[in-house]
Amino acid sequence: MMSRISWFGAVLLVAALASSPTSGQPSPPLPNRSDSLKFAAIGDNGTGDRPQFEVAQQMDKAHAAFPFELVIMLGDNMYGGQQPADFIKKFQEPYARLLAAGVTFRASLGNHDRPENVSYKPFNMNGARYYTYASRNVRFVVLDTTQMDAKQVAWVDAELQSAKEDWKICYFHHPLYSNAARHGSSVDLRVILEPIFVKHGVNVVFSGHDHVYERLKPQKGIFYFVSGAAGQLRRGNMRPTGETAAAFDQEQSFMLVEVVENEMHYRAISRTGNTVDAGVIQRQARGGAAERKTEHAREFALR
Amino acid sequence: MRTTVPRLATFAVEHLLLLPLGALIALVWVNTAPESYYSFTFAISFAVNDVAMMIFFALITKEIVEATAPGGVLHTWRRVALPVCASLGVSVVPALIYLRVVEALDEPVLSLGWPVTLTMDLAFVYFIGRVIFRAHPMIPFLLLLGIAADALAFLVLALFNPLRELHLAAGVGILTGALCIAAGLRWFRVRSFWPYVLGAGSVSWFGLFWGGWHPALGLVPIMPFLPHAARDPGFFVDARPDAKDALSQFELWWKYPAQVALFFFGLVNAGVPAGALEAGTWGVPIAVIVGKPVGLFIGAGLALVAGFHLPQRVGWRELAVGGLIAAIGFSIGLFFCAELFPPGQLRSEMRMGVLVSLVAAPLAIVAAMILRVGRFTRHV
16 A cells, blocks of 8 residues: 555656656756667557647657657557548648658557558558568567457567567557556456567567556566557556556656667656656566566666 | 246256356456466467357257257248348347447447347347246247347358458368268268267368368257257257257257356456456447347338238337347357457457446346336236
C-alpha cells in the first residue's frame, strides 16, 4: 500500500515539475551527435484534434534542434473516419513540417487502424502488417499485435534470430507491460512474445495503447516504454507499481530517442514542451537469457 | 418406458454443468494469475480446441442424425423449412447490426468477428427454452433454428477464416478418402463405432486440418455413416444403456468424456481479463440481443409469405422470446472467437462479448413473464 502511495506521489511530482515555471527549459540534452540514429516515438496520435497538433508543434521545435530522421508510430495512427480527408486532417496536416523536412514515418497498426492502412504510403509499411528494417546499428522489428497469429510469431522469431545489428528494438501497439488502469499489460501477448524477445536479445520495446507515458524497470533484461499519448490522453490513469520507473499522465506526450553506439538516450516531452522523463540506457550484453546482464539505466529522471 | 423429454435437472447436470464450471475457474484464474493461466491454456489449447472438442461436435451431430429419423424434429423437409428460412433472418440481421456497431465503436478489425453472431449454443438454448416453454412446439422450433444457424455459421467459418490457409484440393482429397472408409464400414455392416472413429474419423480430422478447416469437426461427416436407431428417441434424450446401435453406443461411451472436454474448453476459452470490457465488447451482445429477435420476425415473416406455417401455439410473442433465447451463443460463440482471432485484445473483447450475451437468458425469462408465454401463460 505504501509503495503504491509513494508511486502516486512520484507521478504527481513528475506532473508538478512538468508544469513548474522552470519547465520548458532545455532538460538534460541528448548527445545530438551527427553520426547517431535519432528518432521520435508517437502512439495513439491520430485524433485530428488540437492536442495532436500541439504535440506535433513540439515535435517540430524539437526537430529544429535535434534533427531526427525517423518517427516510429506505435499504433492507433487514425481514429474514427479513415477516408482520404481524414488522412490529411489526422496525419498530413499535423506533421506537415516534418514530412516536408524529409522525416520518415514508420507505422505499426493499432486496434483503431484499418487493416488497409498498411498501403498508405507515408506510413512506409509497404503493404505489410509486420515488417522489419535497419537503420545504422539498429534493427527495428514492427509487429501487428492486433492480429498476433502463429505465422507472425514464427516470423518475428526468425527475423530476430537473423538480425546482426547491435541494437534490436521492437515496437507495436499493445504493451506487454503497462500499469495504466484502462488497459494495463497484455499478458497473453507477453506469454507469447517475451520468451522470443529474451531468447534473441531484444534491447528495447516501445508500445502505445494506454494513453499515458510510462517507462518500466527492465523486465527480464528488456527495457519497455509505453508512449500512447501523442493525441489521446487518459489523465490520471496511471497506477504505478514496483515495475514503474517513471510515468506521466497529465498531458499528451511523445518521445525523442538517440542511439549512440552502446547507449540509447531518451526524453519524453509533454504537449507543452516540458521534459517529463529522460535518461540513458546501456545496451545489454548479448547472449542467452541466463547470461544476460542488465545494466541499470543512468537516469536523469526528474523524480 | 423411456421419456422423449429428459428431466430438466438431469439434463442440466449432465450437459451444462462442467462447461460453465470451467469458464468460471478460467475467469477467476485469468484475473488473479494471468501469466500462469495463459501459459497453461496456450499449452493445451490445441489438444482441447482441435482434438478433444471433436467429441462434443460428434455428439451434437449424433443428435442431428437421429433427428432426421422418423419421430425426429428434422424428419420431413416441410417441417424443417420454416425454421431454416427463419434461421436466415436470425443469421443475417445480427451480422449486419454487428458490422454497424463495431464501425460505430471505431473498432474496424473486429468486423472480422461477424460469424460469431451467427452461433447458437444448442444445449443452452434447449435448457432455457425448456425452462420457459416446458414441452411446447417452440422447443423443436428453437432446436431446428439452432441447427440451421450453426450449420450456416460453420459454413461461413470454413469459407472466411482469416487465420487458416486453405489447401482445398488436398483437404477435399483426404476428406473424400475418410468418407470412403466410413461408407465401406457401413457397407460391411460394421456395428462397432470404433473403426468409424479411429479409422475414418482420424483421416477426416487430418483432412480438415490439412485443408485449412477446423479439425474439431472431424467426426461430423463421419457420424451419419454410423448405424442408428430406426426412430429418434428425442433431442438430447440419452441413449438407453442397452442400446445396440453404433450411434447410441458412441454416445454412451463418450458422453462423460465430452463433458470433461467441455470443462477444459471452458477453461481454455472463457478466460477473459476484466480489462477486456472494452468498447468492442458490446458489438456481439447488441447484435444478438437486438438482431436475433428482429431477424426471427423477419425470417419467419418471409417463410409465412412463402406459404409455410408456424407451428401450433407459436405466435409473435413466442417468437420474441425465442429470438432472445437464440441470442445465447456461449460454447459455439467462444469456439468461433478462438477460430477468428489470435491471442490478444480483440479475442478477449470478443470472448467477453459472448459471455455478456448470456444476459439474453434472463432477458428471455423476463420477456416471457411480461408477454405471458410458456409457463407464464395466464390461463383464464
